[in-house]
Amino acid sequence: MSLTELLVIWPGSPLLSVLTWIVVAVLLLYLARTPAHRAIQSLSRAVHSGMRLASHSVLLAEQRLVQRNKEVLLAAGREAVERSLEREFHRVNAVVRRDFSGYPALHRSLAEQIARIEEDYLESVELPPPSPEWVEAVEAVAKLPGDSRGTVDNILREIHKSATSQYKGAMEEYRQAVGNRHAILKKMMPCWRKVSQTLDEVGKTITGLHDRARIIDKKMDEYEEILAKTDKAEQMLTASSTTQFLISVVVMLIAIGGAVINFNLIALPMSEMVGGGSYIGNFKTANVAALVIILVEIAMGLFLMEALGITNLFPLIRSMNDKMRVRMIWVTFAILLIMASIESALAFMRDQIAADIHALRQSLADVEAVGMGVNRWIPMVGQMVMGFILPFALTFVAIPLETFVQSSRTVVGNVLAAVLRWFAFVLRLLGNIARYSGELFAQLYDLLIFPPLWVEQLIFNRRHHPDIIVEKEA
Numbered sequence: 340m341s342l343t344e345l346l347v348i349w350p351g352s353p354l355l356s357v358l359t360w361i362v363v364a365v366l367l368l369y370l371a372r373t374p375a376h377r378a379i380q381s382l383s384r385a386v387h388s389g390m391r392l393a394s395h396s397v398l399l400a401e402q403r404l405v406q407r408n409k410e411v412l413l414a415a416g417r418e419a420v421e422r423s424l425e426r427e428f429h430r431v432n433a434v435v436r437r438d439f440s441g442y443p444a445l446h447r448s449l450a451e452q453i454a455r456i457e458e459d460y461l462e463s464v465e466l467p468p469p470s471p472e473w474v475e476a477v478e479a480v481a482k483l484p485g486d487s488r489g490t491v492d493n494i495l496r497e498i499h500k501s502a503t504s505q506y507k508g509a510m511e512e513y514r515q516a517v518g519n520r521h522a523i524l525k526k527m528m529p530c531w532r533k534v535s536q537t538l539d540e541v542g543k544t545i546t547g548l549h550d551r552a553r554i555i556d557k558k559m560d561e562y563e564e565i566l567a568k569t570d571k572a573e574q575m576l577t578a579s580s581t582t583q584f585l586i587s588v589v590v591m592l593i594a595i596g597g598a599v600i601n602f603n604l605i606a607l608p609m610s611e612m613v614g615g616g617s618y619i620g621n622f623k624t625a626n627v628a629a630l631v632i633i634l635v636e637i638a639m640g641l642f643l644m645e646a647l648g649i650t651n652l653f654p655l656i657r658s659m660n661d662k663m664r665v666r667m668i669w670v671t672f673a674i675l676l677i678m679a680s681i682e683s684a685l686a687f688m689r690d691q692i693a694a695d696i697h698a699l700r701q702s703l704a705d706v707e708a709v710g711m712g713v714n715r716w717i718p719m720v721g722q723m724v725m726g727f728i729l730p731f732a733l734t735f736v737a738i739p740l741e742t743f744v745q746s747s748r749t750v751v752g753n754v755l756a757a758v759l760r761w762f763a764f765v766l767r768l769l770g771n772i773a774r775y776s777g778e779l780f781a782q783l784y785d786l787l788i789f790p791p792l793w794v795e796q797l798i799f800n801r802r803h804h805p806d807i808i809v810e811k812e813a
Contacts, residue, residue, distance in 0.1 A: 368784070369791040376781050383777020390770025394763045401759035408752035409573060413565055415745055416576040420562045424555065431551050438544040449537060452530045459527045577749065584746035590739035598633055601682070601729045604722060605629045608688035633733070636678050640734030643671040650741045679730040686726035690719040 347356050368375070564572035609632075610625035617624040645656040646667040656667065785792060 365788050365790060369788045372784070372788060375784055379777050379780045379784065383773050383775075383780075386773035387770040387777075390766045390773065394766035394770065397759050397763040397766060401756050401763060404752060404756045404759060408749060408756060409568075411752065412573060412576045412580065412749050413568055415580075415749070416572065417562070417565045420558055420565060424558050424562065427551055427555050427558065431548065431555075434544060434547060434551070438540075445537065445541075449534060452534050456527055456530050456534075459523045459530075577753070580746040580749040583742050584750045587739040587743035587746060591736070591743055594733065594736045594739065597729055597732060598637075600725070601633055601733070602626075602629050604689065604726055604729070605632065605682055605685040607692055608685040611688065611692065632678065632682070636675065636730040637733050637736055639671045639674050639678070640730075641737045641740070643668060643675065643734055644737035646671065650737045652737065652741055652744070675730055675734065679727045682726035682730060683723045684726075686722040687719065690722055 347353065561572070561575070565576070606626055606629040609629045610623070613624045613628050619627050641650070641652065642656065644650045645653050646659075646664045648657070648664075651657060656664070659667070
């Protein structure tokens with residue numbers, strides 16, 4: 340007997356059987372109304388409480404993550420400002436040592452030059468020219484009337500001659516004094532220029548120190564804000580980290596593009612060296628070898644930048660003494676130079692292989708091979724130059740990589756905090772939805788059994804209505 344036959348109560352009348360089963364189901368649901376409501380409410384409260392508890396836990400994790408991000412951000416900012424301050428103090432120290440270490444000698448030189456200029460100035464005092472009255476007196480003597488015997492004329496002539504001679508001598512002495520004064524002033528010009536140049540250099544040095552002092556003051560203000568853990572410092576460092584992260588990502592993408600070009604440049608000739616038919620797993624050995632060469636070049640670049648003190652990725656290298664670091668610089672540079680030379684040779688080999696492949700295709704196509712033109716040397720030389728330069732260019736990947744690593748800690752932390760915040764909101768929303776869904780299901784349950792509930796309500800009203808009237812009359 341099938342299930343359909345079992346459900347048929349009234350054979351030949353399925354509608355009546357269905358109605359009968361509906362009545363039975365409604366009655367059963369009415370009888371189970373209270374336990375069903377309790378079950379629905381318990382389930383909704385359990386889901387609601389669980390979601391609220393999970394949301395609270397996620398919010399606590401988000402708060403701990405935010406606090407951790409703040410500590411990491413302030414620590415990174417404090418370290419960056421300390422490094423910047425250290426660099427500025429080193430620059431100021433270098434300027435002071437270079438320009439002010441010889442200040443006593445400079446002061447002595449300026450004092451000697453000023454004393455020499457003063458002596459020359461005293462020697463170049465201007466003598467007064469002969470008085471115009473002297474000329475008028477000579478002319479007046481020359482114009483005096485003589486007597487008839489000529490004695491007075493002779494006397495006046497001698498007086499005029501003597502006065503004219505003295506006037507010429509005085510004018511000659513005045514011209515000579517003026518000439519000597521001009522010579523002294525001309526001799527003073529180099530001293531003036533030297534003093535002026537010295538003062539200009541001192542002025543530039545003082546101006547440079549003043550600019551450095553303003554930068555240091557600004558950095559010290561930032562450092563105090565970071566030590567005080569203010570919101571302003573946090574916002575400033577967050578914005579700076581986001582900007583540095585985006586810039587480092589762009590530069591890293593450019594570096595990846597350069598690495599891809601470098602890979603394509605050496606992958607083909609590497610197949611001739613290690614065999615084009617061998618595989619490591621699912622990858623060609625030539626491709627793996629080319630990738631290893633590029634990674635080794637990048638690693639050597641990281642070590643070189645670290646040894647030069649430009650980056651701070653490996654504390655062990657930074658803690659080495661200067662002698663060991665210098666050795667490491669030369670070793671990594673030598674390895675990079677060798678790798679660059681190898682890549683340049685591989686680029687040359689790649690061009691030869693490409694030419695052979697082209698000649699083979701032409702021979703297979705029964706086309707007359709064209710000889711090597713002059714212009715063919717241009718791309719070959721270009722590939723060799725690229726093969727030599729790209730390893731050194733990839734060396735500078737260490738700088739954006741360090742910035743990417745440092746800024747990604749803050750950026751990723753902020754993103755995770757935002758994700759946790761949204762996840763907590765979703766959990767709280769689901770909890771509230773579960774709570775009100777329980778009430779909704781209870782109402783829907785009552786809606787399914789509304790006939791017996793309606794009857795129950797009528798009976799309840801008939802039982803309690805007279806009592807209410809009696810109570811009102813009383």
